[in-house]
Amino acid sequence: xxxxxxxxxNKKSTIDAIDDYSNAKGYSRSEVISFLLNxxxxxxxxxxxxxxxxxxLESTLGCIFEEKAPSIARGEPKLTYEEFFYSVWNTHxxxxxxxxxxxxxxxxIPHDKMGKSEKKxxxxxxxxxIKSFNVKKAIFIYTxxxxxxxxxxxxxxxxxILIKETVYxxxxxxxxxxxx
Numbered sequence: 001x002x003x004x005x006x007x008x009x010n011k012k013s014t015i016d017a018i019d020d021y022s023n024a025k026g027y028s029r030s031e032v033i034s035f036l037l038n039x040x041x042x043x044x045x046x047x048x049x050x051x052x053x054x055x056x057l058e059s060t061l062g063c064i065f066e067e068k069a070p071s072i073a074r075g076e077p078k079l080t081y082e083e084f085f086y087s088v089w090n091t092h093x094x095x096x097x098x099x100x101x102x103x104x105x106x107x108x109i110p111h112d113k114m115g116k117s118e119k120k121x122x123x124x125x126x127x128x129x130i131k132s133f134n135v136k137k138a139i140f141i142y143t144x145x146x147x148x149x150x151x152x153x154x155x156x157x158x159x160x161i162l163i164k165e166t167v168y169x170x171x172x173x174x175x176x177x178x179x180x
Contacts, residue, residue: 053079060084061169088168095135095162101125104155112147118154129160137163137175 009015022032056079079087103125105118126138144157166173 057084085171088171089173092168093163093165093173095133095164097133097162099129099138099160099162101140101158101160102156103158104153106152107147107149107154108152110149112154114154126160129162133162135162135164136166139163139175 018029018032018036021027022029025032027035060079060081105115105121107115107118109115122140126140130136130138139161140158141161142156142158145154146156147154163173163175166175
């Protein structure tokens with residue numbers, strides 16, 4: 001779709017460059033300007049989108065500290081608190097690598113609860129992993145723990161989530177009292 005627009009260039013050198021290019025390629029000045037505008041439009045769209053995202057983040061952060069509803073103009077993308085903190089979690093807090101473990105530990109107690117030796121060995125493993133990956137914390141989650149009283153072992157499939165940082169932009173992610 002063609003739409004006629006009128007503008008004034010503020011530099012003679014810009015018009016000269018457009019004229020030189022149009023003469024060299026055999027295009028009209030209008031065709032060259034149209035080509036240049038079409039080439040820059042995707043970059044302008046991305047810049048505008050990023051600008052709106054930044055405005056939304058600023059508004060959301062302002063509301064966190066002022067405890068009032070964000071005022072977002074119609075048509076701008078919305079970012080909920082959940083989306084914001086989930087994004088922070090994935091980009092700044094959680095390490096991109098996840099460790100899958102399948103170890104078994106000695107289990108000499110008569111019930112299925114974790115014993116002291118199992119907890120101690122897991123803690124030692126986490127300390128080693130924290131040093132190896134150079135992270136702040138690690139979260140150990142059994143996804144399938146089994147106890148074999150006959151062979152006096154317990155363990156199974158687990159995931160270890162690595163935590164790069166616990167603070168981002170003044171927000172503290174308290175991982176010591178999480179419940180999963």
